[in-house]
């Protein structure tokens with residue numbers, strides 16, 4: 001899916017402009033991230049299959065089309081990315097999919113293919129890109145990597161086991177990256193159930209993507225670049241796990257009342 005054509009819009013930024021790379025910025029939480037990153041003055045490189053709501057008229061936003069479930073496509077996208085930037089200040093692993101089927105159910109249509117695809121997007125691509133993009137991340141004076149995790153990475157959701165397993169593994173990866181690259185700030189971001197395509201048709205009042213991202217930036221205000229700060233400031237080498245909205249209470253619940261947390265996650 002990666003095209004050879006050079007997307008428009010490079011070279012309008014200075015060497016001082018911080019560069020963010022985000023997977024899955026075409027909609028949902030990723031699109032909300034892009035809106036805030038633009039306000040903060042970042043140059044943004046987006047990796048997703050569709051362009052979605054990525055702005056057409058902002059030369060600071062570059063979209064690289066890629067299907068992260070496809071290894072060949074992923075390699076091409078990484079190569080393309082490396083030609084587009086010499087430095088990554090903020091790397092956000094946001095793309096994700098969640099399949100819904102009971103993992104103990106015997107009659108599941110294309111079980112293996114579905115599990116493999118989900119793990120390829122949610123986990124394999126993140127492992128590969130973390131390793132391959134690390135040299136660019138290390139070019140930044142104060143680099144940060146954000147991993148989108150989930151409450152179901154801490155409390156298993158039986159109807160989305162591959163998703164749960166992938167998110168649990170991403171949390172583990174985040175802690176490993178913190179050890180392996182102590183000069184890089186690592187942030188594990190745990191949003192509440194949010195009104196995005198991932199929860200299409202789910203009833204009830206859910207968090208909005210913009211609320212998730214706004215709370216995230218507020219909580220990271222000492223860590224994340226802001227145009228008014230004149231320079232990129234991350235707390236060097238820190239590791240932060242940021243539970244958003246209702247997830248703060250969920251975090252306490254899962255430690256002290258694990259059975260209740262399990263029932264909540266698996267009630268729907």
Ligand SMILES: NC(=O)c1ccc[n+]([C@@H]2O[C@H](COP(=O)([O-])OP(=O)(O)OC[C@H]3O[C@@H](n4cnc5c(N)ncnc54)[C@H](OP(=O)(O)O)[C@@H]3O)[C@@H](O)[C@H]2O)c1
Pocket residue numbers: 023024025026027028029030047048049050051052066067068069093094095096097121148149150151190191192193194195196197198199
């Ligand atoms: N929504 C929630 O309640 C919630 C809660 C906790 C954690 N999270 C996490 O937050 C992150 C964002 O979720 P969201 O709710 O914003 O999901 P979403 O609205 O469904 O968006 C998913 C994003 O991932 C991209 N994506 C999906 N498959 C892809 C593929 N094969 N290749 C490349 N990109 C792909 C999509 O872009 P294209 O379709 O254009 O490729 C889209 O931009 C995920 O990691 C999710 O696990 C979400």
